[in-house]
Amino acid sequence: MLVPGKIQHIICTGNLCIKEVQDYLKTLCPDLHITRGEYDEETRYPETKTLTIGQFKLGLCHGHQVIPWGDLDSLAMLQRQLDVDILVTGHTHQFTAYKHEGGVVINPGSATGAYSSITYDVNPSFVLMDIDGLRVVVYVYELIDGEVKVDKIDFKKTTTATHSAH
Amino acid sequence: MSREIVKEEAPPFSCVVSAENRGLASLRSVRWRLNLGILPPSPSVDDLRRVTADSRRRYAGLRRQLLVDPHVAKHGGSNSPDLVMDNPLSQNPDSTWGRFFRNAELEKMVSQDLSRLYPELGSYFQAPGCQGMLRRILLLWCLKHPESGYRQGMHELLAPLLYILHVDVERLSEVRKIHEDHFIDKFDGLSFEENDVTYSFDFKKVLDSMEDEVGSQGNSKKVRSLDELDPEIQTIILLTDAYGAEGELGIVLSEKFMEHDAYCMFEALMSGAGGSVAMADFFSPIPAAESQSGLPPVIEASVALYHLLSIVDSSLHSHLVELGVEPQYFALRWLRVLFGREFSLHDLLVVWDEILTADNSPLHKDSGNEESSCFNLLNSHRGALIAAMAVSMILYVRSSLFATENATTCLRRLLNFPENINLKKLVAKAKSLQILALNSKLSSSSFTFDVAYNRSKSAVSGHNPSPGPVSPTTPLSLVPDSYWEEKWRVLHKAEELRQDSLDKQAPSGKRRWSDKVKLVLSRTESDPSPARAEKYKKGHRSSVRRSLLEDLSRHLGWKEDTETGDCFDTSNLEDRQSIEVQVEGQNETSIDSICTAEERCDSGSGTSVSEENSSVFSDPASSGSSTTNDHENDTEKSSVASNLSSDEIDDRHLNNPEDSPLPVSSPPEDVLLNYPHENESSGKMVSALKQKRHLSGRFQWLLKLGRNNVSQEASDKGVITESAKSANRDSKSNTADSSTAGSPSNSSPTIQRDVVDQNVMGTLKNLGQSMLEHIQVLESVFQQDRVQVGSLDNSAKNNLVGKGQVTAMTALKELRKISNLLLEM
Numbered sequence: 001m002l003v004p005g006k007i008q009h010i011i012c013t014g015n016l017c018i019k020e021v022q023d024y025l026k027t028l029c030p031d032l033h034i035t036r037g038e039y040d041e042e043t044r045y046p047e048t049k050t051l052t053i054g055q056f057k058l059g060l061c062h063g064h065q066v067i068p069w070g071d072l073d074s075l076a077m078l079q080r081q082l083d084v085d086i087l088v089t090g091h092t093h094q095f096t097a098y099k100h101e102g103g104v105v106i107n108p109g110s111a112t113g114a115y116s117s118i119t120y121d122v123n124p125s126f127v128l129m130d131i132d133g134l135r136v137v138v139y140v141y142e143l144i145d146g147e148v149k150v151d152k153i154d155f156k157k158t159t160t161a162t163h164s165a166h
Numbered sequence: 167m168s169r170e171i172v173k174e175e176a177p178p179f180s181c182v183v184s185a186e187n188r189g190l191a192s193l194r195s196v197r198w199r200l201n202l203g204i205l206p207p208s209p210s211v212d213d214l215r216r217v218t219a220d221s222r223r224r225y226a227g228l229r230r231q232l233l234v235d236p237h238v239a240k241h242g243g244s245n246s247p248d249l250v251m252d253n254p255l256s257q258n259p260d261s262t263w264g265r266f267f268r269n270a271e272l273e274k275m276v277s278q279d280l281s282r283l284y285p286e287l288g289s290y291f292q293a294p295g296c297q298g299m300l301r302r303i304l305l306l307w308c309l310k311h312p313e314s315g316y317r318q319g320m321h322e323l324l325a326p327l328l329y330i331l332h333v334d335v336e337r338l339s340e341v342r343k344i345h346e347d348h349f350i351d352k353f354d355g356l357s358f359e360e361n362d363v364t365y366s367f368d369f370k371k372v373l374d375s376m377e378d379e380v381g382s383q384g385n386s387k388k389v390r391s392l393d394e395l396d397p398e399i400q401t402i403i404l405l406t407d408a409y410g411a412e413g414e415l416g417i418v419l420s421e422k423f424m425e426h427d428a429y430c431m432f433e434a435l436m437s438g439a440g441g442s443v444a445m446a447d448f449f450s451p452i453p454a455a456e457s458q459s460g461l462p463p464v465i466e467a468s469v470a471l472y473h474l475l476s477i478v479d480s481s482l483h484s485h486l487v488e489l490g491v492e493p494q495y496f497a498l499r500w501l502r503v504l505f506g507r508e509f510s511l512h513d514l515l516v517v518w519d520e521i522l523t524a525d526n527s528p529l530h531k532d533s534g535n536e537e538s539s540c541f542n543l544l545n546s547h548r549g550a551l552i553a554a555m556a557v558s559m560i561l562y563v564r565s566s567l568f569a570t571e572n573a574t575t576c577l578r579r580l581l582n583f584p585e586n587i588n589l590k591k592l593v594a595k596a597k598s599l600q601i602l603a604l605n606s607k608l609s610s611s612s613f614t615f616d617v618a619y620n621r622s623k624s625a626v627s628g629h630n631p632s633p634g635p636v637s638p639t640t641p642l643s644l645v646p647d648s649y650w651e652e653k654w655r656v657l658h659k660a661e662e663l664r665q666d667s668l669d670k671q672a673p674s675g676k677r678r679w680s681d682k683v684k685l686v687l688s689r690t691e692s693d694p695s696p697a698r699a700e701k702y703k704k705g706h707r708s709s710v711r712r713s714l715l716e717d718l719s720r721h722l723g724w725k726e727d728t729e730t731g732d733c734f735d736t737s738n739l740e741d742r743q744s745i746e747v748q749v750e751g752q753n754e755t756s757i758d759s760i761c762t763a764e765e766r767c768d769s770g771s772g773t774s775v776s777e778e779n780s781s782v783f784s785d786p787a788s789s790g791s792s793t794t795n796d797h798e799n800d801t802e803k804s805s806v807a808s809n810l811s812s813d814e815i816d817d818r819h820l821n822n823p824e825d826s827p828l829p830v831s832s833p834p835e836d837v838l839l840n841y842p843h844e845n846e847s848s849g850k851m852v853s854a855l856k857q858k859r860h861l862s863g864r865f866q867w868l869l870k871l872g873r874n875n876v877s878q879e880a881s882d883k884g885v886i887t888e889s890a891k892s893a894n895r896d897s898k899s900n901t902a903d904s905s906t907a908g909s910p911s912n913s914s915p916t917i918q919r920d921v922v923d924q925n926v927m928g929t930l931k932n933l934g935q936s937m938l939e940h941i942q943v944l945e946s947v948f949q950q951d952r953v954q955v956g957s958l959d960n961s962a963k964n965n966l967v968g969k970g971q972v973t974a975m976t977a978l979k980e981l982r983k984i985s986n987l988l989l990e991m
């Protein structure tokens with residue numbers, strides 16, 4: 001499913017741990033953004049990152065810095081701090097997606113289903129964002145019981161960004 | 167328009183108008199839609215509107231179906247689309263995303279081409295709206311026809327179609343502005359009655375009252391005024407009336423539906439609309455199902471093109487084949503885009519007018535008839551016209567094609583078609599060739615060069631006389647055909663004059679003959695001295711390249727020399743001098759041009775010259791001749807018409823190879839064939855001068871006649887030069903003929919020598935006999951010409967047009983007379 005050429009950017013929250021994984025991700029897409037997780041051997045990744053794709057501002061952070069881990073309000077604080085429309089964090093190894101205060105907070109979960117100290121049941125998952133103008137469609141791919149399940153969420157950005165449009 | 171429909175009295179809004187009166191001539195888009203078969207050939211406007219509406223509906227449906235935007239949520243369809251299948255990363259080929267990505271790739275290819283479309287008309291074609299329309303149309307067509315996909319060039323076919331729609335819509339808006347009344351329903355101008363209630367408002371009354379006023383738009387008034395208008399405006403209004411059949415969708419000239427209409431036209435063009443010529447075939451690499459040759463259609467069509475060219479102008483054809491210029495190198499682009507890249511847009515519209523008017527229905531042949539065309543292209547009027555158009559374009563640049571021995575240069579010329587062209591001539595020629603193409607296909611059975619091909623040639627040559635004046639000679643040559651006829655007449659007059667003068671000067675003529683014979687004999691007796699050899703060489707080379715002026719100067723120089731000798735009558739001298747003076751006067755100015763032309767001819771004619779030289783050496787007498795004589799005669803005539811000299815130079819040129827031909831048969835003729843073409847391009851003067859050198863004076867005028875005719879037909883040259891050569895040989899004795907002021911310097915020393923009289927008579931008789939023999943040979947060759955194939959000289963002769971043959975035959979007759987005269991002596 002993950003074939004090169006279809007994806008234009010990869011946003012990775014971190015904890016790739018070794019360089020080989022980074023190389024693999026690079027084969028899928030040359031534009032790779034990574035923030036540093038607590039187990040990353042590569043020390044030169046930043047803690048947080050912001051980038052603009054289309055009309056959206058995206059923020060990236062591993063999430064272990066935000067305490068309590070996975071708490072929406074705290075993450076919202078980070079979102080406001082970074083001033084982004086979409087905040088992508090990880091660390092919890094669980095997929096969540098919130099629409100909050102005119103922005104979206106996405107946790108794509110663990111792509112490999114790696115062990116997590118906070119949950120028992122970790123399903124490998126990742127998120128595909130289709131950014132089209134002022135609209136983003138979020139496709140969630142999860143591997144549940146050996147099958148790939150797909151879900152999608154629509155999000156429209158409003159200029160005022162005071163409330164979610166959907 | 168070819169349809170004839172009687173104009174009837176018009177009931178309101180469904181006028182039946184005659185095709186001609188319809189004034190559709192100016193509405194290209196409607197006309198082309200009729201030609202392409204999209205609109206039915208029906209007289210009723212309503213029918214047109216209905217068909218238009220249907221085709222537009224089809225397109226809109228197609229658009230909705232195929233242009234997939236997965237972003238757009240499918241309402242009404244499946245409420246919860248199967249996301250496992252339908253997600254962007256899905257590998258499933260059926261997924262909408264998959265289709266979306268495939269479309270995106272196609273679109274990328276199309277956009278690449280579109281961005282380079284008609285940059286010179288960028289204000290229209292590069293506008294985003296126009297580009298969007300073009301892109302969508304191409305995408306949809308390619309999606310509808312996945313077997314052909316998108317190929318570069320399809321956008322060039324589509325662009326003019328959209329353009330004419332745009333032009334017509336603009337015309338419509340002009341008409342609208344002028345005749346606003348008929349398009350708009352104006353109610354607000356009406357005055358209301360007292361109760362001011364719309365329901366009870368009596369429209370009729372108001373309208374009636376308005377009729378009295380000027381410029382009312384009541385319904386009844388509308389009809390009346392419609393009839394008053396130009397039929398063209400009438401048509402436009404009826405076609406675009408919003409209340410007509412099918413309402414707005416039926417408005418035949420509509421800006422809103424330009425995309426739909428363009429798509430319909432494009433599809434009809436590509437698919438051929440059930441006809442024979444389908445443009446889509448030209449893009450396909452697979453041989454067509456019923457193709458006999460097993461080649462891809464465009465290659466087959468290119469071959470058909472060359473086949474037609476070989477029938478029309480086989481010397482050019484063989485020239486191109488020799489150089490290795492395969493037809494598909496240039497024909498691929500020409501055919502695929504229907505000459506879109508060769509002409510400017512407006513010229514192209516004219517060309518397409520012609521092509522589309524031609525009927526596209528396949529011409530059925532009896533299944534029992536073996537001789538059906540193996541070329542699919544020639545299987546219909548439209549296809550034949552396309553082929554004829556291409557051949558006419560090749561013929562247009564034939565002089566530049568002949569001028570080069572390099573295939574790349576040829577291709578460059580063909581691929582960069584000249585800008586300023588006489589389009590009418592080109593199209594007229596194409597039309598004449600179309601008839602030829604259609605006839606030839608009936609007789610061309612097989613594709614290979616075998617007897618069948620010869621048969622076809624002979625059959626075609628039978629057709630030649632009819633389109634004679636138009637084909638094989640390029641009608642687009644620098645000199646109109648009438649020019650040559652004039653020359654012929656002039657020469658005839660000169661011939662008569664000469665005959666008279668000969669009769670008068672019979673005794674002196676004899677003496678002249680004796681002088682010339684002396685000259686000849688002196689040449690034959692003694693080995694050509696080195697000086698003379700040089701002179702000969704020079705003469706021949708100059709015969710190939712020397713200018714009139716040089717001849718003249720030599721004449722004069724020689725004349726001065728001969729004053730000491732007693733070879734010439736003073737009368738002769740005087741004649742010559744007078745002639746020379748005339749000639750000089752006329753030719754002085756042209757020396758330079760001639761010289762340069764000579765040089766050019768020199769470069770081109772190296773081999774032929776050497777051959778001629780060798781042959782000349784073997785036939786010194788023939789060489790000695792009358793190029794000067796001819797020169798004089800020619801110059802005389804040039805006094806009549808200054809152009810004559812160039813004409814004669816051509817003739818000379820033609821005659822030059824005469825010297826070489828008989829001993830050296832085919833190669834010189836090939837070169838000969840090249841000569842006329844070269845001459846056309848690079849100064850006929852030079853070539854004619856070359857010939858002059860070799861001709862005997864006695865037969866000067868005859869040769870000139872022959873040459874004039876020959877210069878028109880390449881093949882004739884070969885024949886006539888042979889005859890002239892034989893004439894030359896025979897007339898060695900006659901070279902002493904008074905007509906020429908003096909042969910080139912070659913002859914001058916010889917003339918000065920004494921000749922033995924006894925030998926003169928014997929020589930004369932021998933000459934007469936050999937002349938007759940040569941004439942017989944020539945005549946037999948003429949007969950053979952029609953049947954023979956194969957050798958280049960023959961194939962070149964096959965270019966003979968009836969005219970050329972006729973002229974050649976007359977020339978031969980003249981030669982016969984002369985030979986008889988000789989024998990009598």
